Amino acid sequence: MKRDIIVIGGGAGGLAAAIAAKEENKDVLLIEREDRLGGILNQCIHNGFGLEVFKEEYTGPEYAEKFIEKARHLKIDYLLNTTVISLTKEEDEFILYTSSLAEGIQKYTSKAVIMTTGCYERTRGSIVIPGDRPKGVITAGSAQRYLNIDGYMVGKKVFILGSGDIGLIMARRMHLEGASVLGVAELMPYSNGLTRNIVQCLNDFDIPLYLSHTVTEVVADEKHRLTQITIQQVNERFEPIQGTEKKFDVDTLLLSIGLIPDVTLLDNLPVETDPLTKSVKINQACETSVPGLFIAGNSLQVHDLADNVSKESERAGHHAADYIDMKRTKEKGIPVQAGDHILYVTPQYIDFSWGNAEIICSFRSRKKIEKAALNVTQNGKTLIRKRLNFVVPAEMETFELNIEDIDGIGDIRVDLEVLS
Amino acid sequence: MKKEFICIVCPRGCHITVHEDGSITGNMCKRGIEYVKTEMTAPKRIVTSTVRTVFSEMPRVSVKTDRPVPKELIMDVMKELSKVIITTPMSLGDVVIENILDTGANIVLTRSCMK
Ligand SMILES: Cc1cc2nc3c(=O)[nH]c(=O)nc-3n(C[C@H](O)[C@H](O)[C@H](O)COP(=O)(O)OP(=O)(O)OC[C@H]3O[C@@H](n4cnc5c(N)ncnc54)[C@H](O)[C@@H]3O)c2cc1C
Ligand code: SF4
Numbered sequence: 087m088k089r090d091i092i093v094i095g096g097g098a099g100g101l102a103a104a105i106a107a108k109e110e111n112k113d114v115l116l117i118e119r120e121d122r123l124g125g126i127l128n129q130c131i132h133n134g135f136g137l138e139v140f141k142e143e144y145t146g147p148e149y150a151e152k153f154i155e156k157a158r159h160l161k162i163d164y165l166l167n168t169t170v171i172s173l174t175k176e177e178d179e180f181i182l183y184t185s186s187l188a189e190g191i192q193k194y195t196s197k198a199v200i201m202t203t204g205c206y207e208r209t210r211g212s213i214v215i216p217g218d219r220p221k222g223v224i225t226a227g228s229a230q231r232y233l234n235i236d237g238y239m240v241g242k243k244v245f246i247l248g249s250g251d252i253g254l255i256m257a258r259r260m261h262l263e264g265a266s267v268l269g270v271a272e273l274m275p276y277s278n279g280l281t282r283n284i285v286q287c288l289n290d291f292d293i294p295l296y297l298s299h300t301v302t303e304v305v306a307d308e309k310h311r312l313t314q315i316t317i318q319q320v321n322e323r324f325e326p327i328q329g330t331e332k333k334f335d336v337d338t339l340l341l342s343i344g345l346i347p348d349v350t351l352l353d354n355l356p357v358e359t360d361p362l363t364k365s366v367k368i369n370q371a372c373e374t375s376v377p378g379l380f381i382a383g384n385s386l387q388v389h390d391l392a393d394n395v396s397k398e399s400e401r402a403g404h405h406a407a408d409y410i411d412m413k414r415t416k417e418k419g420i421p422v423q424a425g426d427h428i429l430y431v432t433p434q435y436i437d438f439s440w441g442n443a444e445i446i447c448s449f450r451s452r453k454k455i456e457k458a459a460l461n462v463t464q465n466g467k468t469l470i471r472k473r474l475n476f477v478v479p480a481e482m483e484t485f486e487l488n489i490e491d492i493d494g495i496g497d498i499r500v501d502l503e504v505l506s
Numbered sequence: 507m508k509k510e511f512i513c514i515v516c517p518r519g520c521h522i523t524v525h526e527d528g529s530i531t532g533n534m535c536k537r538g539i540e541y542v543k544t545e546m547t548a549p550k551r552i553v554t555s556t557v558r559t560v561f562s563e564m565p566r567v568s569v570k571t572d573r574p575v576p577k578e579l580i581m582d583v584m585k586e587l588s589k590v591i592i593t594t595p596m597s598l599g600d601v602v603i604e605n606i607l608d609t610g611a612n613i614v615l616t617r618s619c620m621k
Contacts, residue, residue, distance in 0.1 A: 130615065131568035132554045137516045145554055147568050147617035149596055234556055239567035262555060263583050281519035285512045286551065290577065476521060 089115045089196040090410050091403075092182060094351065097125020098392045099202030099383025099399040101153035106403025107200070108160045112410055115194065116157070116164040117184060119442045120298040123157070123164065125204055126384075127392060128229075129234045132255055134282070135285060138393035168192075173199065173351045175376060191215030194471045198378040198406045202399055203351060205384040207252075208344040220304060222312030226252040226342040230259070236317075239263055241338025244487065245315055246270040249277040249284075251390060253342025258287035267291075271299040271317045273324060276454045278344075278480050280390055302307050302326050315339055326484050352401045355379065362430035363387045369437035370445040372402035373409070377416045380406045387432055387448060390482055394448070405443060414439040420464075420492060425501035427452045429479060436492055445487040449500060451477045460485060465496040477502065511545055513538040549576035553583050557602065559592040559619055567592055567619040569602055571611040581609055595620040 093104045096118030104116045127135070130146030137143055140152065157164070163185045170188040175181070182194045195203060207225040224240060230252060232238045244265050246253045249272040259400045261267045270288065275298045277284055288295050296317060303316035319330035347359075347365035358375040365386050372380045382402035408447040419435035431449040451458070462470040462485065468492050477483065492498065510526045515537045522532040522542050522586055546549060552574050554567040575583060586606055596602075596619045603613040 128617075131556060131570075133552050133570060142550075143516075145568060145570055145616040148598065151617065156602070234568065235557065235566065262553075265585075281521075282514040285519075286514050290551070330532065374528050476519075481519075 088179065089113050089194065091115075091200060091406050092117065092139075092180065092194060092196040093200045093202060093403075094173070094182075095119075095125065095202040095204055095383075095385070096123040096164060096166075097115055097202060097204050097383065097386070098127055098150065098153070098395045099204070099402075100125070100200070101150070101157055102396040102399040103161060103200045103202055103380075103382060103403035104162050104164075104217070105153065105156055106400045108157075108162050110407035110411075112407045114162055115196070116162055117168050117170055117182075117194075118164060118166050119169040122169055123154050123166070126227075128390075129231045130255070131234050132259070137394050138391065139396055146392070150363065153396070160291065170351060172354065172463050173176045173374075174354050174377070178453060180378065181328045198380065198409050200399075200402050200406050201349070201351065201353045201379070201381040201385050202383045202402075203348045203385040205308070205345040205388050207341070208346055209341060218478070220306035220310050220312045222306075222337050223304065223341065226256045226340040227249070229338075229340050230256055232244045233259060233263065233403070239265065240340075241265060243268065243334075243336045244338045244340060245301075245317075245334050245336045246340045246342060248272065248342035248344070249279050249295060250342040251279040251283055253340060254279040254283040254287040254450070256340055256342070257293050258291060261291050261293065265338075267293050268319075268336060269294040271296045271301060273300045273320060276480075280480055281476075281478070296332075299330075300324070300326065301339065302332070312337055312339060341494050345384065347388060349381075349385055359431070360434055362424055363432065366431060367434035369435040369440055370433045371405035371408070371437070371440040371443045372398065373405065373416075373437075373440070374432070375418075377505035378406075378409055380409075387430065387482075390480060394484075396483065398446075400450075401444070401446070405440070420494075420496070420498060422447065422498045422500065424449070425499045427455065427458075427504070428500050431500045436487070436489070436498065437477065438494065441489050445489060446484060447487060447500070448481050448482050450482055451502055452479065454478045455502060455504050459503040459505055461501045461503055462487065463501070464493055464498045467493075470496065473505075474502075509546070511542050513541045514531045515541050549577040551577050551580060553580055554616070555584060555587050557587055557590040557592060557613075561592075561593050561620050564619055567596075568616045570616050571606065571609070572614050573611045575606070575611050579607055579609060583609075583613075587613065592619055603606050 090112040127146035127150040135149035172183040305314040318326035382399040419437035429450040513520045554570040
């Protein structure tokens with residue numbers, strides 16, 4: 087049976103997308119690889135979720151439950167323990183193959199697909215840890231999962247490399263569980279986590295944050311277990327500075343060095359990729375260059391707030407429903423370019439065939455700017471100019487464009503201007 | 507003396523300054539003022555953690571204090587939580603420990619356990 091819409095991934099994104107599409111009376115199937123819905127929210131037991139969407143502060147599991155309840159209430163079909171292993175498109179039909187212990191390999195088809203597969207953790211990436219990786223070097227997200235879901239502490243003497251939110255949250259979590267957390271080293275001169283997490287996860291417990299530092303040596307014993315690390319300060323070219331070595335005796339090094347959108351499923355589709363987001367390009371309807379293929383949440387761009395994932399995915403759900411209702415001739419659209427001090431911007435295109443869709447743009451800055459002006463221009467004309475205070479790469483910013491202001495030709499540029 | 511705070515009430519993380527004359531600037535909403543006032547007198551935090559269960563499908567279940575508790579009691583709250591074992595199915599919001607350490611806060615489940 088051909089479905090209207092298949093949603094891949096049942097985290098914050100997939101739930102909101104499925105709910106929005108179902109509320110427009112579409113026939114929706116949600117497919118999730120794990121044994122429960124909620125995605126990464128299940129292991130984020132700290133609070134800080136829901137302030138935007140519900141005006142109240144919830145923990146991750148509570149926030150997930152709000153959406154799971156709604157999905158149940160709407161009787162949305164879903165599959166658990168089922169992994170989508172391939173996604174292709176023939177004519178107007180998407181073809182998905184899934185794998186599960188209970189059902190083996192199955193085939194599903196649909197008119198539209200929403201990708202909400204989340205992101206994965208960078209394990210080494212640009213940060214080279216010399217030597218081979220001993221036992222005790224693991225990603226912060228895996229440690230979080232072991233501790234919060236399985237109830238298993240990965241170590242007693244911990245150091246954290248990278249100041250991403252997961253690292254900061256885990257610093258506090260492991261401290262509270264009785265581990266000694268010796269410090270957090272961050273390569274950049276600023277933290278990559280939300281400011282509030284620096285305050286309530288590090289400062290509250292006097293855990294030191296070493297900015298412009300990295301791990302330059304790891305030592306293991308004969309059983310291949312981590313015993314010691316060395317951190318060093320780095321210069322502007324990120325080269326270690328001699329004489330700044332500090333040694334720490336540890337049994338665990340947690341890596342919190344970045345998240346990357348998981349779009350491996352799109353390898354066989356002619357999607358246009360974006361080296362800036364490390365995902366694919368979309369128009370204002372969250373639609374990729376493949377008509378009917380929508381994407382949202384952390385698989386589109388890594389979000390720091392679940393609330394933004396929910397809102398973005400809800401829009402993707404509405405637009406996918408719209409796509410089912412109305413044939414349109416897809417245009418490539420007007421490119422939106424990331425200009426000065428902008429790390430990336432989404433959507434990357436404004437498509438006039440989606441003229442009824444709101445244009446909510448998200449971006450991140452490349453560096454910390456105390457007083458900035460956001461300038462959005464096209465053909466020398468200003469579309470938006472607004473003041474922003476404390477712009478940091480760790481916090482995603484948004485703005486809205488009005489389709490009536492946009493010319494039918496000429497790139498849109500998004501720049502940040504540093505004000506003194 | 508001028509004092510700087512980062513408000514942690516919501517993810518916006520406003521940088522708030524308390525000036526010598528007692529005036530407060532930098533907060534984008536009035537909850538920021540409340541935050542700075544308690545932070546200067548008796549800082550409080552919500553504690554989130556997990557407690558053990560007897561169920562192999564869900565060996566741990568997440569909990570929180572349903573209101574902020576004094577910062578200096580956080581470790582004592584953790585100690586109390588380590589003594590808890592959930593033995594019967596319970597729902598999200600159910601109280602595990604009432605009025606923990608006389609703080610007026612209850613420990614409640616933040617997800618359902620086997621229910
Ligand atoms: C440690 C941490 C702390 C955070 N703290 C906060 C906070 O305090 N406040 C806040 O608002 N936000 C926070 N966030 C951000 C927020 O939780 C996430 O951005 C959001 O939950 C991500 O939702 P998602 O649906 O995009 O991805 P996910 O939750 O990762 O969901 C993706 C789902 O897709 C499934 N999947 C992937 N591939 C397949 C496949 N091939 N087949 C089937 N299923 C598949 C996965 O199993 C997963 O369930 C935090 C995030 C992390 C990691
Ligand atoms: S002052 Fe208001 S807006 Fe600013 S961080 Fe605090 S609660 Fe949020």
